[in-house]
Amino acid sequence: xSTVDVDSVExxxxxxxxxxxxxxxxxxxxxxxxxxxxxxxxxLNRLASHLGISKGGLYAHFDSKEQLQVETVRAAAEMYGRDxxxxxxxxxxxxxxxxxxxxxxxEYVKDGPFPGGCFFIASFLDPANLRGPVRQALAEVQRGLLxxxxxxxRIAQDAGDLPTDLDPEExxxxxxxxxxxxxxxxxxxxxxKRLENARLAVRRLLGADPGS
Amino acid sequence: xSTVDVDSVExxxxxxxxxxxxxxxxxxxxxxxxxxxxxxxxxLNRLASHLGISKGGLYAHFDSKEQLQVETVRAAAEMYGRDxxxxxxxxxxxxxxxxxxxxxxxEYVKDGPFPGGCFFIASFLDPANLRGPVRQALAEVQRGLLxxxxxxxRIAQDAGDLPTDLDPEExxxxxxxxxxxxxxxxxxxxxxKRLENARLAVRRLLGADPGS
DNA sequence: CAGATAACAGACCGACCGGTCGGTTTCTTA
DNA sequence: TAAGAAACCGACCGGTCGGTCTGTTATCTG
Numbered sequence: 195x196s197t198v199d200v201d202s203v204e205x206x207x208x209x210x211x212x213x214x215x216x217x218x219x220x221x222x223x224x225x226x227x228x229x230x231x232x233x234x235x236x237x238l239n240r241l242a243s244h245l246g247i248s249k250g251g252l253y254a255h256f257d258s259k260e261q262l263q264v265e266t267v268r269a270a271a272e273m274y275g276r277d278x279x280x281x282x283x284x285x286x287x288x289x290x291x292x293x294x295x296x297x298x299x300x301e302y303v304k305d306g307p308f309p310g311g312c313f314f315i316a317s318f319l320d321p322a323n324l325r326g327p328v329r330q331a332l333a334e335v336q337r338g339l340l341x342x343x344x345x346x347x348r349i350a351q352d353a354g355d356l357p358t359d360l361d362p363e364e365x366x367x368x369x370x371x372x373x374x375x376x377x378x379x380x381x382x383x384x385x386x387k388r389l390e391n392a393r394l395a396v397r398r399l400l401g402a403d404p405g406s
Numbered sequence: 407x408s409t410v411d412v413d414s415v416e417x418x419x420x421x422x423x424x425x426x427x428x429x430x431x432x433x434x435x436x437x438x439x440x441x442x443x444x445x446x447x448x449x450l451n452r453l454a455s456h457l458g459i460s461k462g463g464l465y466a467h468f469d470s471k472e473q474l475q476v477e478t479v480r481a482a483a484e485m486y487g488r489d490x491x492x493x494x495x496x497x498x499x500x501x502x503x504x505x506x507x508x509x510x511x512x513e514y515v516k517d518g519p520f521p522g523g524c525f526f527i528a529s530f531l532d533p534a535n536l537r538g539p540v541r542q543a544l545a546e547v548q549r550g551l552l553x554x555x556x557x558x559x560r561i562a563q564d565a566g567d568l569p570t571d572l573d574p575e576e577x578x579x580x581x582x583x584x585x586x587x588x589x590x591x592x593x594x595x596x597x598x599k600r601l602e603n604a605r606l607a608v609r610r611l612l613g614a615d616p617g618s
Numbered sequence: 619c620a621g622a623t624a625a626c627a628g629a630c631c632g633a634c635c636g637g638t639c640g641g642t643t644t645c646t647t648a
Numbered sequence: 649t650a651a652g653a654a655a656c657c658g659a660c661c662g663g664t665c666g667g668t669c670t671g672t673t674a675t676c677t678g
Contacts, residue, residue, distance in 0.1 A: 319531040367603040371587020391579040
């Protein structure tokens with residue numbers, strides 16, 4: 195609304211800075227709680243009291259629960275990008291990168307910030323989130339992961355590390371399925387053996403040495 | 407409570423017979439609705455009005471929502487036993503039986519009575535059902551399925567259809583993971599191609615001909 | 619026929635839901 | 649210093665939740 199400084203780059207607004215910090219901590223807490231209670235099962239009252247604020251305070255940052263859910267999905271994607279994908283891309287493209295992602299993902303399921311297993315897998319099948327913008331946000335993340343797998347499989351094929359008659363999309367589906375199955379079984383049985391099952395399965399699928 | 411006829415086999419009580427019919431239709435409807443709205447998200451009011459009865463009527467058959475949930479899990483297991491497993495065991499034990507199960511399961515996901523995909527996978531990841539008797543009932547079903555896969559893999563090994571250095575538990579995990587991954591991706595993307603992905607993946611895993 | 623019993627209907631309860639609103643504090647800006 | 653914006657509190661709204669209680673009706677038993 196001001197006339198001159200359209201963006202006011204240098205001066206930081208202490209109020210907005212505080213708001214931004216609150217917003218980030220709200221979204222991170224929402225993602226963590228949602229992995230346990232579900233994106234829909236997470237109530238605004240519980241989220242607010244867990245953060246030590248009031249429900250009205252939440253509505254200073256979000257217009258509706260649905261908007262909060264959508265932004266929570268994006269926040270969770272950022273967390274995975276920072277904690278898992280960043281580690282994966284340290285490995286060279288191809289088989290190594292896929293294995294690095296799988297290993298880091300499985301560790302993240304066990305010891306990461308989400309006590310309910312993978313945030314996204316828990317959200318995919320929460321039937322309440324299967325419509326509308328929340329579903330679309332979730333589908334975009336999953337689509338990106340499948341593309342990541344397929345791309346690196348093509349790179350591995352070009353490098354001669356994988357047979358060329360392999361369908362990258364098919365193999366990407368199988369890798370994803372193994373990780374999804376590991377998470378589901380791990381959460382259901384509370385048994386880390388399922389994660390080791392998945393580690394071996396991915397290696398067998400890519401014809402890699404079972405020892406890291 | 408009666409003194410003589412402890413079981414009253416011959417005479418049927420028209421009231422109890424009606425109750426038993428109601429009970430069955432309640433549980434089947436609950437299973438179908440739960441695949442869409444989740445076992446926890448399914449409310450007693452909606453279930454009752456969907457059946458054309460009142461909420462009080464439900465409590466003539468079940469003491470609590472939790473008991474209804476547990477019995478719904480068992481009812482869904484019976485539906486899968488009748489519609490999927492029964493067809494699988496028509497095939498001879500071993501690889502054929504596993505393939506028959508996988509194919510029938512994938513068809514069931516697409517065209518079966520559960521519009522929300524597999525009832526159990528939808529329930530596994532509903533974080534609200536991850537505690538208490540409901541979780542235990544779900545885990546038992548999953549445990550039984552994994553055992554079914556492992557047992558038939560051992561049979562296939564004994565018959566020389568699969569290499570003996572294969573770990574049956576590991577392979578059972580992988581087959582299950584493929585089916586879980588197919589369901590999750592199918593529901594998320596509403597794309598039947600995922601089911602074909604899974605069909606091929608199971609065949610590749612068991613070294614079977616891609617054509618049925 | 620007269621109970622007893624099972625299967626309901628429907629009103630109701632306290633708790634919690636997402637969401638709104640007015641007021642207060644804190645900080646920035648003119 | 650006065651005005652205004654942002655962050656947040658706390659009370660409140662209509663509605664739904666799981667669960668209870670009191671009938672009422674149909675059926676079986678004696």
